[in-house]
Amino acid sequence: MDNKQKAQQRADQIQAFYDEVKVLEADRVLQLGADQREAVARYHEGLLKRLTEKFDIDTSSRQKQLSTGMKIASFIGALALAASVFFLFYQFWGYFTTPVQVSLLISAPLLTLLLTWWVSQREATGYFARLLGMVSFACFVLNLVMLGQIFNITPSDKALLAWAAYGFLLAYAFDVRLLLAMGILSLAGFIAARTGTWSGLYWLSVGDRPENFFLPALIIFTVPLWLRQQYYSGFSPIYRVFGCLLLLIPVLVLSNWGYGSYLPWDAPVIEGAYQVLGFAVSAGLIALGIRRQWPEVTNTANGFFVLFLYTKFFDWWWDIMPKYLFFLVIALTSLLLLFVYKRIRLQSQLSEDGRA
Amino acid sequence: MRNLLLAAVLLVLVTNAVVLSGVAYNRAGEPVISIDLTERELTVVQSYRSTDENSGTALSLQWQVPGGDEPTVYPYARGGSPEWLDAAKLSELGFTPAQLKSDREQYLHRWRSLSREVVLVLEYNGEAYRQALLSAEERVDQLRESLAKSPGDDKLAKKLKQYEKSLARLKVSQTRLYVVDAGLDAQAMAEKYADGNRYLLVRGDVGLGWSDDAVTGRIEQVYVQEVHVPLPYSQQLASLTKGKRFYTYNAEPIPPRYQVQLDIGNRLEPWVASVSPLVQE
Numbered sequence: 001m002d003n004k005q006k007a008q009q010r011a012d013q014i015q016a017f018y019d020e021v022k023v024l025e026a027d028r029v030l031q032l033g034a035d036q037r038e039a040v041a042r043y044h045e046g047l048l049k050r051l052t053e054k055f056d057i058d059t060s061s062r063q064k065q066l067s068t069g070m071k072i073a074s075f076i077g078a079l080a081l082a083a084s085v086f087f088l089f090y091q092f093w094g095y096f097t098t099p100v101q102v103s104l105l106i107s108a109p110l111l112t113l114l115l116t117w118w119v120s121q122r123e124a125t126g127y128f129a130r131l132l133g134m135v136s137f138a139c140f141v142l143n144l145v146m147l148g149q150i151f152n153i154t155p156s157d158k159a160l161l162a163w164a165a166y167g168f169l170l171a172y173a174f175d176v177r178l179l180l181a182m183g184i185l186s187l188a189g190f191i192a193a194r195t196g197t198w199s200g201l202y203w204l205s206v207g208d209r210p211e212n213f214f215l216p217a218l219i220i221f222t223v224p225l226w227l228r229q230q231y232y233s234g235f236s237p238i239y240r241v242f243g244c245l246l247l248l249i250p251v252l253v254l255s256n257w258g259y260g261s262y263l264p265w266d267a268p269v270i271e272g273a274y275q276v277l278g279f280a281v282s283a284g285l286i287a288l289g290i291r292r293q294w295p296e297v298t299n300t301a302n303g304f305f306v307l308f309l310y311t312k313f314f315d316w317w318w319d320i321m322p323k324y325l326f327f328l329v330i331a332l333t334s335l336l337l338l339f340v341y342k343r344i345r346l347q348s349q350l351s352e353d354g355r356a
Numbered sequence: 357m358r359n360l361l362l363a364a365v366l367l368v369l370v371t372n373a374v375v376l377s378g379v380a381y382n383r384a385g386e387p388v389i390s391i392d393l394t395e396r397e398l399t400v401v402q403s404y405r406s407t408d409e410n411s412g413t414a415l416s417l418q419w420q421v422p423g424g425d426e427p428t429v430y431p432y433a434r435g436g437s438p439e440w441l442d443a444a445k446l447s448e449l450g451f452t453p454a455q456l457k458s459d460r461e462q463y464l465h466r467w468r469s470l471s472r473e474v475v476l477v478l479e480y481n482g483e484a485y486r487q488a489l490l491s492a493e494e495r496v497d498q499l500r501e502s503l504a505k506s507p508g509d510d511k512l513a514k515k516l517k518q519y520e521k522s523l524a525r526l527k528v529s530q531t532r533l534y535v536v537d538a539g540l541d542a543q544a545m546a547e548k549y550a551d552g553n554r555y556l557l558v559r560g561d562v563g564l565g566w567s568d569d570a571v572t573g574r575i576e577q578v579y580v581q582e583v584h585v586p587l588p589y590s591q592q593l594a595s596l597t598k599g600k601r602f603y604t605y606n607a608e609p610i611p612p613r614y615q616v617q618l619d620i621g622n623r624l625e626p627w628v629a630s631v632s633p634l635v636q637e
Binding site for chain 1: 360363364367371372375378379414472473584586626627
């Protein structure tokens with residue numbers, strides 16, 4: 001078993017097996033003998049013990065619910081603690097001399113990194129280590145931002161590259177998806193800013209040209225294809241979701257604001273082209289997600305497909321239609337989409353049955 | 357995990373070493389420029405909220421572009437199109453304004469990528485300021501003459517009052533830093549404007565604008581807009597200003613209360629070298 005996610009899937013599978021056996025026995029379809037039952041139970045008991053020791057998985061639905069609560073608390077705690085560190089420094093940094101400020105800024109990410117490692121060695125669930133890892137990342141961001149302010153350094157996009165590297169290193173060291181997301185966003189920002197500067201943009205004006213994000217989107221989406229992520233829980237879906245977002249958000253922006261494009265056409269033509277591209281890309285990603293069994297890609301692309309559709313409806317009809325009619329059209333379109341998805345689902349079920 | 361952690365520690369140390377060596381290089385040797393500016397040009401950045409939690413002190417660099425014969429209505433307005441930023445200068449900075457000159461559509465879809473990082477020359481208390489003062493005085497004189505000819509004209513009286521206020525600001529509290537030149541070669545610019553206490557060299561952006569069916573140059577921004585004030589200078593500033601905000605738009609303009617020696621290093625990054633009280637100019 002490579003990672004916690006797969007171990008958890010196996011544990012869920014075992015739980016489902018017992019639930020199904022119970023139903024089959026009640027319906028008198030299956031009757032397991034006592035020695036068979038005992039052998040299977042012994043095997044599962046050993047397996048779950050090993051998996052729990054190694055990955056701290058949830059072996060009951062009650063544990064699972066509590067784990068979800070812990071994940072939410074850890075996520076909020078990580079963000080709040082990072083913000084707290086930032087404001088703590090801001091509140092008192094004016095009372096320190098420059099050498100003290102610099103020492104504090106450099107030691108903060110290192111000390112929190114050490115603390116993260118120490119906690120990770122002592123606490124099996126990893127929640128506290130993840131929370132501290134996020135604080136260490138925030139300290140490194142603060143480190144570079146404040147050094148820039150203290151020494152009046154000309155802002156540089158290279159800071160994004162350093163943050164990306166730190167985010168990735170911590171994410172892989174402590175298996176933290178939130179830090180992976182931070183690393184991905186920093187890397188995307190750096191590549192987009194660099195692409196922008198090659199065409200004459202000041203790097204902080206990177207948002208003026210949404211097309212700058214296409215290259216990072218492609219790179220990030222394909223990372224799991226050339227860098228296997230089997231030892232890390234849920235890293236591949238995070239890469240794919242962020243790849244989709246970095247592609248589809250700029251397309252959505254350009255489909256409504258053609259002046260932001262590099263293309264040498266009139267703005268309405270560019271907007272029209274991106275509207276068509278938006279539908280085509282989201283439909284293509286839905287198909288890819290279904291084919292490769294990437295539910296996160298299907299869901300993200302689904303959301304954008306609907307968004308493209310509704311923004312178009314808004315452009316066409318909001319001003320000319322009575323509001324009741326506009327919302328009725330939206331509702332009818334939703335129903336139509338439901339029928340389409342139902343049909344696709346049925347076809348996929350039939351083809352699976354056919355293969356079986 | 358051990359290797360990743362080691363790499364993370366190294367990353368933090370190397371990144372900080374690179375940043376600090378850049379700072380050391382900037383401040384090595386004699387400053388490229390050392391200039392004395394007053395509160396008019398470097399105002400303390402203050403939050404408008406009473407519960408500001410930032411204990412740091414920074415000075416905001418106030419600059420403007422020479423702007424014809426009208427007194428500047430918004431003294432803090434940054435950016436603009438000075439006359440000297442003409443087609444020849446734009447070509448020197450690497451633009452090709454002739455290509456875009458007559459094509460508004462082409463301009464509209466390309467202007468965002470048409471900006472250049474340049475070295476901006478800010479003249480302090482020099483010819484540009486004197487010109488601005490002179491034209492503002494002339495304008496006020498003209499308005500006074502017109503009002504003398506038609507004393508009942510309320511609109512004219514109101515306009516005169518506005519221009520007089522603007523002139524008072526220009527004399528007492530408004531910045532005297534004017535962007536007078538731009539170039540690509542920092543060293544050449546430093547040699548050209550070697551008069552240490554008259555010119556300030558900073559990095560910034562020049563972009564293109566569209567005015568009256570023609571492409572014009574535009575000073576977009578200065579990259580380091582705020583200068584951090586370390587201890588003990590921040591304490592000096594606090595005792596000199598006593599928390600009272602310096603605001604160009606005050607009904608009665610406050611004269612500047614301090615002078616700051618601002619040094620500019622090899623990377624054209626500034627730092628505060630000293631702060632001293634300024635009783636009266």
